[in-house]
Amino acid sequence: MALNKPKIVILGAGYGGLMTVTRLTKQVGPNDADITLVNKHNYHYETTWMHEASAGTLHHDRCRYQIKDVINQSRVNFVQDTVKAIHIEERKVVLAGGELPYDYLVIGLGAVPETFGIKGLKEYAFPIANINTSRQLREHIELQFATYNTEAEKRPDRLTIVVGGAGFTGIEFLGELANRVPELCKEYDIDRSLVRIVCVEAAPTVLPGFDPELVDYAVHYLEGKGIEFKIGTAVQECTPNGVTVGKKDEEPEQIQSQTVVWAAGVRGHPIVEEAGFENMRGRVKVNTDLRSPGHDNVFILGDSSLFINEETDRPYPPTAQIAMQQGETVAKNIGRLIKGGGQLEEFKPDIKGTVASLGEHDAVGVVYGRKLKGTPASIMKKVIDNRSLFMVGGIGLTLKKGKFKFF
Template sequence: MAKKVVILGAGYAGLYCALELNKLATSQDAEIILVNKHDYHQLITQLHEPAVGAKNPEDITVSLNAVLGAKPIKFVKDIVVSINKEAKTVELGNTTLSYDYLVVALGSETEFFGIPGLKEYSFTMKSVNQATRIREHIEKCFENYAKEKRDSMLTFVVGGAGFSGVELVGELADKLPELTAKYNVPKDKVKIYSVEAAPSIMPGFDPELVEFAKKSLEDRGVKFSIGTPVVQVEPGKVHLKSGDVIETDTMIWTGGVRGVQQVIDAGFETEPRGRAKVDEHMRALGHHDVWIIGDACFVLSPEGRPYPPTGQISTQMGENAAVNIYSTIKHMKLEKFEPHLYGAVASLGRKEAVANLSPKFKPKGWVAYRIKDASKMRYLSSIGALFKK
């Protein structure tokens, strides 16, 4: 009798797991059920584009029905309320699902590090809907400035200078000429701040690429405040540890991830930020019927550092989980999760990027931007969504 495999979340990890398991298993082996709160898959790594209006939301979403097509994968559009690992059930908003094997790929939540007012008074950028809210807010700031003339309306603060933060300020810097012209606002009135607690921006990138990125963004008006943690946010003000106060109507926080509440509430073993601990086969510790993958889990590299929450890591986790679920069904040996890292590319706006691809190949500028574009196309092709919407 077919084993019931329930996959929660259709992000990079969950969708990849469903598609890979479908390739491996027949309908006699596994009944695959994919649960997601939206009927589309989001390209989370591209959120900075719709967040400033450089692209439309539909440009970075793919219909799940188009991707799944006639495949024997049952799609359920619903929210995940709770997981009962003892009863082997998942409570959804509208129904309850039982499972033989469970895959939790619910992504992550934003980590606010207990900073007073940060959660209440900042925007986050973890979904297309949140990116749309940021874009609408930015447009409203420019529109209202003509009437109110408050400088804080044209001051934009992005907290966190990792991938998401740097890509967002780059995209915003490139959008400003268009916005200032549209709303007849003097360019010198607009300020963009990138605030980072760490001593450098873009951790993990080669120093020469970091320097290139910083100069490229500074040349377009971005002001960096490095090694300066945010200590408090209140309406209209961002307080820094240095004692400086930035008066702003816009604080966008990209500074950290934590595990999802459903995993914590279910009683799986987690690290301090709530991400699930897993074994070498991506199974929740102590549970041979539950895989937790993507940003919802915590995996250390051989060097002892956590793997970053990136699309390439998540898709490989999804593939590994699919192989190991199939191997479990067939009583075969499981595979260790050993990701192949293909380097990292960060865009700096619409025409430039930096790429850490190998010790000898570190392109920057337009060439790196084309590589980032190509990696997106390669991913869409891998899920069968290159020409689908």
């Protein structure tokens, strides 16, 4: 049996971290290395499903599963703890409950909401970030509806929901809201016409970078469900009473609302910035083998990594699809380093497609170069979700947590 086995520490059980650890146990034997996975919670949550939990169209427990159910517990030491700091030179990770030395480190700590310095957003807006924020937002929306008819003086701001951001998260959340609001109106005896849902987007289009035909379809579909769009309009300030929005060189507009949702961007985890890595908004521009420049024993993936598309000279978006592919590459490369297996593998993203849901039974997307919308796109979205579950936990996890209601 090997003495002084290399210590591999993986921070974060998101898409990238879980793929790394499940594949790594197949790359290296029990006598080759000690593997430790650190995560704040004892569960993994499907980040790409948080818009459903936030709107209340999918229970938050459906969006998570226990980490122990998908890792090989005889091979992986799971530590439920919070990462406080990474000391690169000392090769150790500081946790709330102690320290972990490492020989190889994988950082997959995920992202935090990016407020771009807009006054009041951090204090008064609801992010769609994790299980707890999604549960809080769902309960808050329901409370506003439940309270509306109990007050002698009716307050329209209780039934006004402002969503900042019309990217993937914002649009998918709006799609779920469009389905959920009529149910809430029926439950709490409220006329649907009294509810106002406003999406504010600073960019000149919804779903920036997406196919224009599909963007038009999404906008018209959501407008038909009663969603208002203010495009090319920036959120300037958020207060306890709503938001100030406006176009450049135009008079600002006040929107009174008790529910402001911020879905306009994320940045890498602050631990990455504090550790001293050269970064941009918490994301490290990694080498082609996914190692951090100047640190041959540190791999960074997911929301914390910045990987450039050579064709466009722009970063790939930090999607679950890419994070999972990065996890596979990282596992292979750590295996080669431990076994002395020669040159490391370069990460080459294989983008199979992108689909944005517009509620349970509608969506838009491009898959293998083919444009999809409506029911076919919605079915494909569920197939993608199920495939993600299968890649991590096999058929058992897919049957337990998968989405099989296609019509």
